[in-house]
Amino acid sequence: MDQALIRNFCIVAHIDHGKSTLADRFLELTHSVAERQMRDQYLDRMDLERERGITIKAQAVRLRYAPSPGAPDYELNLIDTPGHVDFTYEVSRSLAACEGAILLVDAAQGIEAQTLANFHLAREAGLAIIPALNKIDLPAADPDEVARELAALVGGEPADVLRVSAKSGDGVPALLDAVIDHVPAPSGDPAAPLRALVFDSTYDPYRGVIAYLRVVDGEIRGRDRILFLSNRFVSESEEVGAFAPEPEPVPSLSAGDVGYLVTGVKDVRHAKVGDTVTLARHGATSPLPGYRDPKPMVWSGLFPAEGGDYPLLRDALDKLKLSDASLVYEPESSLALGFGFRCGFLGLLHMDIVKERLEREFNLELIATAPNVEFLVRRGEETTTVHNPSEMPAPGTYDDVEEPFVIATVVTPSTYLGPVMDLCQSRRGSLQDLKYLSPERAEIHYLLPLAEIIFDFFDQLKSRTRGYASLDYEHWGYEPSDLVRVDVLLQGEPVDAFSSVVHREKSYAYGRVMTERLQKLIPRQLYEVAIQATIGSRVIARETVRAKRKDVLAKCYGGDITRKRKLLEKQKEGKKRMRRVGRVDVPQEAFIAALRVDQGAVGERK
Amino acid sequence: MTERAGLYVHVPFCLTRCGYCDFNTYAGLDHLAGRYVESLRAEARLTSPEWSGATFVSMFLGGGTPTTMPSKTIAGLIAHLRESFALEPTAEVTSEANPDTVDEPYLVGLLEAGVTRLSMGVQSFDPVVLDSLERIHSPQSARAAFTAARAAGPSDVNLDLIYGAHGESLDSWQRTLDEAIAMGPEHLSCYALTIEPATPLGRKVAAGLVPPPDPDLQAEMYDLTCSALGAAGYEHYEVSNWAKPGHRCVHNLGYWDGRPYLGLGAGAHSFRDARRWWNVRPPQEYLELVASGQLPTGGEEHLTDEERGLERLLLGLRTADGVPKEWLDPARADRFVADGLAVSRNGHVALTDRGMLLANELTLSL
Numbered sequence: 001m002d003q004a005l006i007r008n009f010c011i012v013a014h015i016d017h018g019k020s021t022l023a024d025r026f027l028e029l030t031h032s033v034a035e036r037q038m039r040d041q042y043l044d045r046m047d048l049e050r051e052r053g054i055t056i057k058a059q060a061v062r063l064r065y066a067p068s069p070g071a072p073d074y075e076l077n078l079i080d081t082p083g084h085v086d087f088t089y090e091v092s093r094s095l096a097a098c099e100g101a102i103l104l105v106d107a108a109q110g111i112e113a114q115t116l117a118n119f120h121l122a123r124e125a126g127l128a129i130i131p132a133l134n135k136i137d138l139p140a141a142d143p144d145e146v147a148r149e150l151a152a153l154v155g156g157e158p159a160d161v162l163r164v165s166a167k168s169g170d171g172v173p174a175l176l177d178a179v180i181d182h183v184p185a186p187s188g189d190p191a192a193p194l195r196a197l198v199f200d201s202t203y204d205p206y207r208g209v210i211a212y213l214r215v216v217d218g219e220i221r222g223r224d225r226i227l228f229l230s231n232r233f234v235s236e237s238e239e240v241g242a243f244a245p246e247p248e249p250v251p252s253l254s255a256g257d258v259g260y261l262v263t264g265v266k267d268v269r270h271a272k273v274g275d276t277v278t279l280a281r282h283g284a285t286s287p288l289p290g291y292r293d294p295k296p297m298v299w300s301g302l303f304p305a306e307g308g309d310y311p312l313l314r315d316a317l318d319k320l321k322l323s324d325a326s327l328v329y330e331p332e333s334s335l336a337l338g339f340g341f342r343c344g345f346l347g348l349l350h351m352d353i354v355k356e357r358l359e360r361e362f363n364l365e366l367i368a369t370a371p372n373v374e375f376l377v378r379r380g381e382e383t384t385t386v387h388n389p390s391e392m393p394a395p396g397t398y399d400d401v402e403e404p405f406v407i408a409t410v411v412t413p414s415t416y417l418g419p420v421m422d423l424c425q426s427r428r429g430s431l432q433d434l435k436y437l438s439p440e441r442a443e444i445h446y447l448l449p450l451a452e453i454i455f456d457f458f459d460q461l462k463s464r465t466r467g468y469a470s471l472d473y474e475h476w477g478y479e480p481s482d483l484v485r486v487d488v489l490l491q492g493e494p495v496d497a498f499s500s501v502v503h504r505e506k507s508y509a510y511g512r513v514m515t516e517r518l519q520k521l522i523p524r525q526l527y528e529v530a531i532q533a534t535i536g537s538r539v540i541a542r543e544t545v546r547a548k549r550k551d552v553l554a555k556c557y558g559g560d561i562t563r564k565r566k567l568l569e570k571q572k573e574g575k576k577r578m579r580r581v582g583r584v585d586v587p588q589e590a591f592i593a594a595l596r597v598d599q600g601a602v603g604e605r606k
Numbered sequence: 607m608t609e610r611a612g613l614y615v616h617v618p619f620c621l622t623r624c625g626y627c628d629f630n631t632y633a634g635l636d637h638l639a640g641r642y643v644e645s646l647r648a649e650a651r652l653t654s655p656e657w658s659g660a661t662f663v664s665m666f667l668g669g670g671t672p673t674t675m676p677s678k679t680i681a682g683l684i685a686h687l688r689e690s691f692a693l694e695p696t697a698e699v700t701s702e703a704n705p706d707t708v709d710e711p712y713l714v715g716l717l718e719a720g721v722t723r724l725s726m727g728v729q730s731f732d733p734v735v736l737d738s739l740e741r742i743h744s745p746q747s748a749r750a751a752f753t754a755a756r757a758a759g760p761s762d763v764n765l766d767l768i769y770g771a772h773g774e775s776l777d778s779w780q781r782t783l784d785e786a787i788a789m790g791p792e793h794l795s796c797y798a799l800t801i802e803p804a805t806p807l808g809r810k811v812a813a814g815l816v817p818p819p820d821p822d823l824q825a826e827m828y829d830l831t832c833s834a835l836g837a838a839g840y841e842h843y844e845v846s847n848w849a850k851p852g853h854r855c856v857h858n859l860g861y862w863d864g865r866p867y868l869g870l871g872a873g874a875h876s877f878r879d880a881r882r883w884w885n886v887r888p889p890q891e892y893l894e895l896v897a898s899g900q901l902p903t904g905g906e907e908h909l910t911d912e913e914r915g916l917e918r919l920l921l922g923l924r925t926a927d928g929v930p931k932e933w934l935d936p937a938r939a940d941r942f943v944a945d946g947l948a949v950s951r952n953g954h955v956a957l958t959d960r961g962m963l964l965a966n967e968l969t970l971s972l
Contacts, residue, residue, distance in 0.1 A: 555800065
C-alpha cells in the first residue's frame with residue numbers, strides 16, 4: 001500500500017479511561033470484525049485480561065477506513081497498549097512503532113497520573129498527539145473543565161480537544177478522521193534495505209516465535225532469509241501477515257506496514273523484542289533505535305508446593321518466558337521451601353499475573369516468598385547485586401547498601417493533598433514538586449524508595465483519597481539507605497524464606513508483625529517453639545508457641561480400630577506435607593499466609 | 607496353642623440418643639428387640655463353626671444400651687452364646703448399663719445370667735455437665751444404680767466418666783472424681799470429650815453454637831485424674847482407663863493387645879489373622895440378611911504389614927505395658943524417655959501419664 005494512506009497510531013490512557021472500549025468501536029466502525037464475532041474488549045485475548053479488565057499484552061490490529069464516500073481506503077494500524085505502570089516498557093515499545101497517539105482522558109475523572117506519564121512518553125517519542133475526552137455522556141462528566149486541563153497539558157485550545165463516548169460511539173468517526181488528518185504518514189524508504197522493528201512477540205508451540213513488526217524501510221516477503229541485527233542470527237521466515245484483526249497471511253509487508261512475521265526461530269532469545277530484522281542478503285547494517293530492555297524491579301522466590309513439581313515449574317517458566325520476555329529467573333534453593341526459582345518481575349501486578357498464569361496454564365501450586373527490590377551492596381570498590389534477602393551480607397561486613405528509588409507522580413483532588421503527603425512522608429518520601437492542574441486538582445512528585453510503594457501504597461493512596469488519587473512512577477536510580485536484614489528464627493534456626501531487608505526504623509515493626517503472624521500460624525507441637533526476629537545476633541521480637549499437651553483419641557475400643565488407624569494415617573499425611581525447620585514442623589499454609597503481601601505493609605499506621 | 611479370643615455383642619437400642627455419641631445406636635427401634643435377639647442367635651450359629659478352635663476369654667455386651675432389654679432375654683442370649691462358642695468358665699462377661707434402665711432386681715437377673723462385670727454410663731455427677739452432654743439421667747439415678755449393683759451381688763463395676771464438656775470447670779470435674787472415688791468401683795474409664803462431626807453436638811460446634819473443648823483445660827483435667835485416681839489406688843493402665851489391681855478389663859485389653867475378636871450384631875467389628883470385617887450398620891438390614899441365612903458382613907479389609915505395624919504401635923502405646931523396644935526408632939525413643947514422655951523397662955517402652963495424652967503425636971514420631 002502507498003505509505004501516504006497508512007497511519008500507525010496507538011491510544012494511551014489512564015487505566016479505566018475507556019481505551020479498550022474505544023478500540024472495540026474502531027473495530028465496529030471499520031467493519032473489521034464480523035458482527036457476530038464481536039465481543040467486548042476484543043483485543044484482550046488472554047482470559048486473565050478479560051477477567052481483570054486490563055490489558056497485559058500489546059496487540060495490533062489493521063483497520064480499513066474511508067473517511068468519506070469515494071475517498072480512498074486508508075490502512076490504520078492500531079497498536080493497543082497495556083495501561084498499568086508495571087508495563088510502562090510495553091507502552092514505550094508500542095510508541096516506537098507509531099507516528100501518532102490518541103491521548104484519551106475520562107471526562108469525569110480528568111487527567112490522572114498515567115495520563116501524564118504516557119503523554120510525556122509519547123511526546124519524547126516524537127508522536128503527534130490527539131487529545132480526546134471519553135465518557136462525555138456520563139452524568140458526572142465535566143468536559144469543558146477537563147478539556148481545559150488537557151489543552152493546557154498538550155498545548156492548544158480546549159476547542160481542539162475531541163469529545164467522544166466510546167460506549168455509544170458518539171464522536172468516534174471524527175476521532176478516526178483526526179487520526180488521518182493529524183498523524184503523519186510513515187516516511188520510510190520502500191526501496192532501502194529492509195529494517196523492521198520487533199515491537200512484541202508471541203510464541204506458538206508449532207510455529208515458534210511470531211514477531212510483531214513495524215516495517216520502517218524496505219520490504220519483507222513470506223519466504224525470505226532474515227537476519228536479526230543485534231545477534232546476527234539468521235533464519236528463514238515462514239510467513240508474513242496482517243492483523244485483520246485475526247492473523248491473515250499477506251504476500252509481503254513493506255515500509256510503513258504493521259504486521260506479523262513467523263520467524264522460523266524456535267528459541268525466543270534469538271528473536272528479541274526491540275531488535276531490528278533485516279534480510280540476510282543485501283540487508284541493512286545499522287539497527288533502528290531499540291528501546292531499553294525491561295528491567296525487573298521486584299523479586300520473589302517461586303517454589304512448587306509439591307517438591308516433586310520442580311522440573312514442571314522449570315519447564316513452565318521456560319515456556320512462559322517465550323511469550324513474556326520481561327520475566328527473568330534463576331534457580332534458588334531454600335532450606336525451608338526446597339528447590340525453586342528466584343524470579344524478577346516488572347512489578348507486583350506482573351508478579352501476580354505470572355504466578356496466576358503458571359498455576360492456571362501449567363496446573364502448578366506455588367508458594368511465593370514476599371517480594372523484594374534489588375539491593376546494591378558496596379564494599380570498597382566492589383558492588384554486589386542482591387536479589388534475595390537471605391543473601392544480604394551480615395551487618396558490618398559492607399560499607400553501604402543502596403536501594404532503588406522512583407519518582408512518583410500522584411494526581412489528586414487538592415482537598416486530599418494533606419493525607420497524600422502524610423502517606424508519602426511515612427514511606428520515606430521526599431517532596432520534589434507540587435503543581436496545580438486546576439484549582440481543584442494537584443499534581444505532586446515525590447522521590448520514594450521503590451520498596452515502599454510496591455506493596456500496598458496504591459491501596460493506601462486510594463483509601464485515603466476515597467479513590468480519587470492516581471499514581472504513576474518512573475525509575476530514578478539507586479541511593480544509599482539505612483537498611484538492615486531481619487531474620488526470622490524458629491527454635492534458633494533461621495527460616496530463609498522469611499528474611500527481609502527493611503529500613504532500620506521499620507525493622508522492629510517488621511519483626512513484631514512476622515513473629516505475631518507466625519505465632520498464630522504454627523500449630524502447637526510436642527515441644528515449645530520459640531519464634532524470634534533478629535538483626536544479626538540481636539533479637540528484636542519474640543513469640544512462643546506453647547507445647548501441645550493433648551493429642552490422643554480418648555476412646556479406642558468397640559473394635560473399630562480401622563477408623564482410628566485411618567485418622568492417624570491422615571495425621572501422618574498432614575505431617576508429611578509440612579516443611580521441617582530444625583525440629584519444627586511448619587505447615588505449607590503457614591508459609592503462604594505469612595508471606596502474603598495483601599495484609600498491609602509492615603509498619604504502616606492504619 | 608489355643609487361640610484366645612473376645613466376643614462382642616452389639617445392642618443398637620437406646621432410650622434417647624446423646625448429643626455427643628456417634629456409635630451405631632438408635633432410639634425408637636425397641637420393637638425390633640425380639641427379632642434382633644433372634645438374629646444374634648442365628649448369627650452365632652452361622653459363625654460358630656469358623657471359631658470352633660478358639661477359646662473365648664471375655665464377652666462384652668455393648669451398645670447402645672443392652673439394659674433396654676429384659677434381663678431374661680439377656681440371660682437366654684448369654685446361654686445360647688455359651689452353647690455356640692467355647693467361653694471359658696471364668697470368662698469376664700461385661701454388660702454396659704444405663705443408670706436409668708436398671709434397678710436391683712434387674713441387676714440380680716443379669717448376674718444370674720452370668721454377667722460378671724457392669725459398666726455404667728455415669729459420665730458426670732454434675733447436672734450442668736449431664737445437661738450439656740444431653741444425658742437424660744440425673745446424678746441421683748447414677749448413685750441409685752451403683753447402690754443397686756452393689757446390693758445385687760458380687761461383680762466388678764466400672765463407671766464411665768467424661769470430662770471437658772462445655773460448662774465443666776476443673777472444680778466440677780474434681781467433685782465428680784471425688785464422688786466416683788468415694789463409691790469405690792473396681793474400674794474407672796475417664797474420657798476426654800471428643801467432638802465427632804456427625805453428631806448433634808458436632809454440628810453445634812461447627813455452627814459456633816457451642817465452643818469446642820479447650821485442649822489445655824482437658825489436659826489439666828487429665829492431670830487431675832491421674833493424680834486423684836493414682837492416690838486412690840487405681841492403676842492407670844490405658845490412656846482412658848484406671849483399675850484397682852487385678853481388675854483390668856480383660857475384653858478391652860484384648861483390643862489393645864491385638865487379640866482376635868468376633869463381633870455379633872449390627873455394625874459390629876471382628877478381627878482375626880490380619881483380616882478385619884464389620885457387619886452392616888442399619889439394624890433392619892442386619893435382620894434381613896441374617897433372616898435370609900447370610901452372614902451380615904458389610905465390609906472387610908486385609909491389613910498390610912505396614913498397617914498392622916501402625917495399629918500395633920497405636921494400640922500398644924496406649925497401654926501401661928507399652929511396646930517392645932525393637933519396634934521403635936531407638937534414638938527417638940531415647941529422646942522421649944529423656945524428656946519424660948516415655949519410660950523404658952524390661953525391653954519395653956511405655957508412655958508416661960504425660961506421654962499418653964500425646965499418644966497420637968508420639969506414635970507418629972516413633
